[in-house]
Amino acid sequence: MRLLALLVLGLTLQAQILSSANAQASPDRIRATDDPRVDVSPWGIASGAEWLFDFPKFNPLLRTAGVQWLRAFYEWQAIQPAPGQFSWAETDRLVANAQANGLHLTHVFAYLASWASADGGTRKFPIKDMQFWRDYVSAVVTRYHKDVKYWEVWNEFNGSFAENGNAALYAELVKEASVAAKKIDPTAQIGMSVANFDVTFLDAAIKAGAAGYFDYICVHPYEKLGAIANNGEVDFLAMVPTLRHMLAANNLRNDMPLWITEIGARAPTKPQRRADMRQAVTLAKAYLLSLASGFQRVFWFEARGPTYGDQTDHGIIRADFTLRPSYHALKTITSLLGPKPARIGWLKLGSGGYGFMFSGRDQAVLAAWAPAATSVKFDAAVQVVGLSGNTTLLPAGQAMTLTDVPQFVLNVPNALVQNAAANQDRLSLWGDNYAVADQVTARLQSTNVENGLRQINPDTTIPIEIGNASWRRTNFAKPGSEGHYVYFAVTPQFVPFGTRELEITAVVKRTEPAREAGMSLDYESKSGYVNAGFLTVTQSDEWQELRWKIADVNFVGQWGWHFRLNAIASPNEFLVKEVRVKKNASR
Numbered sequence: 161m162r163l164l165a166l167l168v169l170g171l172t173l174q175a176q177i178l179s180s181a182n183a184q185a186s187p188d189r190i191r192a193t194d195d196p197r198v199d200v201s202p203w204g205i206a207s208g209a210e211w212l213f214d215f216p217k218f219n220p221l222l223r224t225a226g227v228q229w230l231r232a233f234y235e236w237q238a239i240q241p242a243p244g245q246f247s248w249a250e251t252d253r254l255v256a257n258a259q260a261n262g263l264h265l266t267h268v269f270a271y272l273a274s275w276a277s278a279d280g281g282t283r284k285f286p287i288k289d290m291q292f293w294r295d296y297v298s299a300v301v302t303r304y305h306k307d308v309k310y311w312e313v314w315n316e317f318n319g320s321f322a323e324n325g326n327a328a329l330y331a332e333l334v335k336e337a338s339v340a341a342k343k344i345d346p347t348a349q350i351g352m353s354v355a356n357f358d359v360t361f362l363d364a365a366i367k368a369g370a371a372g373y374f375d376y377i378c379v380h381p382y383e384k385l386g387a388i389a390n391n392g393e394v395d396f397l398a399m400v401p402t403l404r405h406m407l408a409a410n411n412l413r414n415d416m417p418l419w420i421t422e423i424g425a426r427a428p429t430k431p432q433r434r435a436d437m438r439q440a441v442t443l444a445k446a447y448l449l450s451l452a453s454g455f456q457r458v459f460w461f462e463a464r465g466p467t468y469g470d471q472t473d474h475g476i477i478r479a480d481f482t483l484r485p486s487y488h489a490l491k492t493i494t495s496l497l498g499p500k501p502a503r504i505g506w507l508k509l510g511s512g513g514y515g516f517m518f519s520g521r522d523q524a525v526l527a528a529w530a531p532a533a534t535s536v537k538f539d540a541a542v543q544v545v546g547l548s549g550n551t552t553l554l555p556a557g558q559a560m561t562l563t564d565v566p567q568f569v570l571n572v573p574n575a576l577v578q579n580a581a582a583n584q585d586r587l588s589l590w591g592d593n594y595a596v597a598d599q600v601t602a603r604l605q606s607t608n609v610e611n612g613l614r615q616i617n618p619d620t621t622i623p624i625e626i627g628n629a630s631w632r633r634t635n636f637a638k639p640g641s642e643g644h645y646v647y648f649a650v651t652p653q654f655v656p657f658g659t660r661e662l663e664i665t666a667v668v669k670r671t672e673p674a675r676e677a678g679m680s681l682d683y684e685s686k687s688g689y690v691n692a693g694f695l696t697v698t699q700s701d702e703w704q705e706l707r708w709k710i711a712d713v714n715f716v717g718q719w720g721w722h723f724r725l726n727a728i729a730s731p732n733e734f735l736v737k738e739v740r741v742k743k744n745a746s747r
Contacts, residue, residue: 195309195347197264197306197307197308197309198264198309199228199229199264199499200499200500201228201229201457201499201500202229202447202450202451202455202456202457202458202501203226203227203228203229203447203458203490203494203499204227204228204229204230204231204266204421204457204458204459204460205222205227205229205230205231205459205460205461205462205463205476206230206231206232206421206422206459206460206461206462206463207230207231207232207462207463207464208461208462208466209233209234209235210465210466211462211463211464211465211466211475212232212234212254214464215230215232215254215257215258215463216253216257217481218463218464218477218481219257219258219260219261219263220261221463221477221481221483221487222261222263222463223261223262223263224491225476225487225490225491225494226490226491226493226494226495226499227263227490227494228262228263228264228499229263229264229265229266229457229459230258230263230264230265230266230463231265231266231268231312231421231422231459232254232258232265233267233268233270234250234251234254235270235271235282236269236270236271236272236273236276236282236296237271237272237273237274237282238250239251239296239299239300240273240296240299241273242275243275243292246299248303251303251304255304255307255308259307265307265308266308266310266311266312266351266421267300267304267308267310267311267312268311268312268313268314268315268353269296269297269300269311269312269313269314269333269337270314270315270321271283271314271315271321271322272284272285272287273292273296276288276289276292276293276296278324283320283321283322283323284323284324285322285323285324285325285329286324286329290332290336293333293336293337294336294339294340297311297336297337297340297341298340298341298343298344301340301341301344301345301348302344305341305344305345305348309345309347309348309349310349310351310376311337311341311348311349311350311351312351312353312378312421313330313333313334313337313338313350313351313352313353313374314330314333314353315353316353316354316355316380317330317333317353317354317361318330318354318355318356318358318361319354319355319356327361327364327365327367327368328364328365328368328369330352330361330365330368330370331365331366331368331369331370332369334350334352334365334370334373334374335369335370335373337350338350338373338374339373349375349376350373350374350375350376351374351375351376351377351378351419351421352365352370352374352376352377352378353377353378353379353380353421354378354379354380355380356379356380356381356382356383356718356719357379357380357381357383357384357399357716357717357718358379358718359402359403359406359657359714359716359718360684360686360687360688360714360716360718362377362403362406363406363409363410366410366412367410371410371411371412375416375417376416376417376418376419376456377403377407377416377417377418377419378419378420378421379399379403379418379419379420379421380420380421380422380423380461381396381399381420381423382422382423382424383717383718383719383720383721384396384399384717384720385423385424385425385442385445385446386425386720387616387649387717387720387721388442388445388449390614390615390616390617390618391531391614392614392616392649392720393445393449393514394651394652395649395651395652395717395720396449396453397449397452397453398453398652399453399455400418400453400454400455401652401656401657402652402656402657402716403418405656405657405658406657409657409658417456417457418454418455418456419455419456419457419458419459420446420450420455420457420458420459421457421459422459422461423446423450423458423459423460423461424443424446424460424461424462424474425438425439425442425443425446425474426439426468426472426473426474427439427472427473427474427484427486428471428472429467429471429472429473429478429479430471431478431482436484436485436486437485437565439484439485439486440484440485440486440488440489440547441489441547441564441565441566442486443460443476443486443489443490444489444490444493444527444547444566445529445566446458446460447460447490447493448493448516448527448566449516451497451501451503451516451518452503452506452516452518453503454503460474460476460486460490461474462474462475462476463475463476463477464476464477464478464479464481465479467479476490485547485548488547488548488549489547489548491549492545492546492547492548492549492568493568495521495549496520496521496525496545496568496570497518497520497521497525498520498521498522499521501518501519501520502518502519503516503517503518503584504517504518504519504524504577504580504581504584505517505579505580505581505582505583505584506580506583506584506586507526507576507579507580507583509528509530509534509536509562510530510534510535510536510562511530511532511534512530512531512532512534513528513529513530513534513536513562514528514529514530515527515528515576515580516528516580517572517576517577517580517581520570523570523571523572524572524577525568525569525570525572526568526569526572526576526580527566527567527568527569528562528566528567528568528569529562529563529564529565529566529567530562530563530564531564533561533562533563534561534562535559535560535561535562536559536560536562537557537558537559537560538554538556538557538560538569538572538573538576539556539557539573539575540556540571540573541553541554541555541556541571542554542560542569542570542571542572542573543569543570543571544560544567544568544569544570545567545568545569545570546565546567546568547565547566547567592611592612593653594611594612594651594653594654595653595654595656597612597654597743598742598743598744599740599741599742599743600612600613600650600651600654600740600741601613601738601739601740601741602614602615602648602738602739602740603737603738604621604631604632604646604736604737604738604739605623605630605631605632606623606625606630612650612651612653612654612741613648613649613650613651613739613740613741614648614649614651615646615647615648615739616647616648616649616720616721617642617647617721618632619635619638620634620635620638620642620643620644620645620646620647621633621634621635621643621646621736622634622635624735631735631736631737632646632735632736633671633733633734633735633736634646634727634730634733634734634736635733636727636733641728644726644727644728644730645682645724645725645726645727645728646724646725646727646736646739647721647723647724648721648722648723648724648739648741649717649720649721649722650715650722650723650741652715654741654743655713655715655722655741657714657716659713659715659743660686660711660712660713660714661709661710661711661713661743661744662709662710662713662741662742662743663707663708663709663710663741663742663743664681664683664707664708664710664723664739664740664741664742665705665706665707665708665739665740665741665742666679666681666705666706666707666725666736666738666739667703667704667705667736667737667738667739667740668697668703668704668706668734668735668736668737669697669700669701669702669703669704669734669735669737670697670699670700670701670732670734670735671732671733671734671735672732673699673700673701674699675731675732676696676697676699676731676732677696677697677727677730677731677732677733677734678694678695678696678697678727678729678730678734679694679695679697679706679725679726679727679729679730679734680692680693680694680695680725680726680728680729681693681708681723681724681725681726682723682724682726683708683710683713683722683723683724684713684714684715684716684717684718684721684722684723685710685712685713685714686712686714687712688718689718689719691726692708692710693708694729695708697734703737725739
């Protein structure tokens with residue numbers, strides 16, 4: 161009887177945790193049932209314009225994979241080829257087909273109609289008359305407001321899709337789109353969108369007048385995802401807290417929905433087992449880390465194609481409509497976590513393993529992997545599911561090997577579910593807490609020793625070993641000049657949003673004392689990436705310290721890194737032994 165009572169208690173506790181997680185998972189959850197345009201599912205795919213014409217073929221495949229949101233749109237010029245003339249045939253087909261396949265659409269207002277732009281193209285500002293923009297938005301929302309609730313304003317305005325654009329102009333587009341859309345449909349939701357993780361641009365647009373005219377934020381953190389290959393999981397998880405801090409600093413609602421409307425990784429157009437598996441692993445981590453950190457919806461870019469010049473593409477479906485391993489990985493994830501997953505929390509597994517607990521379709525599901533192989537044991541028998549959907553039974557006490565490839569654990573012991581729930585909002589789960597540290601460091605060696613500071617893209621440098629000592633040298637011969645840079649990212653605990661003053665020190669020396677060398681420092685500031693000035697490495701065979709004091713940092717990792725040593729202007733190469741970042745540099 162006592163055993164039965166304990167079992168019932170355990171099941172009750174897990175049910176309470178799952179219920180709580182479900183209740184907190186999404187601001188849409190409470191009101192979703194009475195609005196057919198809304199689905200609490202986070203599973204999205206974004207389709208670019210190049211191969212959107214194939215939506216009748218790939219939409220059914222997306223539905224089978226568990227996808228429930230599609231980000232797809234026809235551009236302004238296609239919808240309104242001339243003033244007062246609208247062409248709805250293709251958009252009507254897209255809307256009808258999405259609905260037939262159970263997909264909810266999110267639409268993007270973009271780009272310029274050629275007759276409305278500064279140069280007769282579709283990207284160059286200024287717009288000839290802002291009334292043209294208002295009329296376009298009004299027409300689209302009038303036609304589709306019963307089918308679409310979420311409207312993104314532009315696609316990557318801060319990138320290459322808005323020549324002569326700036327934050328103030330984007331704020332005006334957001335404001336005008338919001339006023340026009342909500343005049344027709346007061347329940348319409350307006351999203352601000354940026355390329356990469358450009359929090360600086362979002363902050364500037366809000367301050368320029370967008371505040372109060374948008375309902376959710378969209379980011380495209382390709383670089384954050386790419387950095388995961390260099391143990392960048394903590395940086396990825398820090399995106400949501402950074403956005404929350406930025407919103408709070410602007411006196412905006414703290415629970416505003418946050419979306420990732422583009423994220424992805426390429427694979428070869430023709431099947432290549434290793435490269436295809438790498439894309440599948442990247443896709444799994446993109447969705448799992450996004451949900452674990454609190455993003456409401458995630459859209460992988462993309463469904464199918466297009467092929468780039470290097471014979472790669474982002475699609476989970478190849479050009480010939482064969483399915484990549486990434487497609488099967490997504491199908492496995494959606495089938496295990498179900499249409500309404502909620503984050504429960506995180507666990508440290510084995511020696512440096514990552515564990516993310518979710519409420520799944522009918523039970524808690526643990527997603528787990530590790531940068532380096534480690535093992536973990538469970539007190540009860542569990543089921544282990546691979547990315548392809550293969551399932552094995554793991555007896556109680558038998559070691560499970562974690563690798564870089566995510567695996568899923570079912571029948572998780574209740575104690576682990578409770579431990580994960582207690583860790584939900586902790587960022588320091590897998591390492592030291594640098595929030596109260598005065599300094600973070602990275603010793604560059606054959607295998608770096610990193611304490612709160614990571615070298616990003618270490619292959620831009622070459623390890624040098626002499627006896628028992630080692631350090632790294634720049635690699636000017638690396639193609640594309642990338643060997644002129646040494647990239648770094650600071651743990652977000654040490655530099656939360658709002659940190660401004662830092663001192664950065666590089667311990668360096670010339671490769672040869674007689675050969676002149678030097679470097680500048682590029683760093684992420686409130687105005688984007690800027691240069692802090694060139695310093696010369698003196699003629700010596702001794703290690704020396706080069707130091708920069710900066711008062712306007714803004715380390716959010718727009719391009720996946722916070723600062724770099726820049727040797728483009730250096731006549732010769734140099735060695736780097738250590739880099740330090742210190743707070744309170746002005747004291």
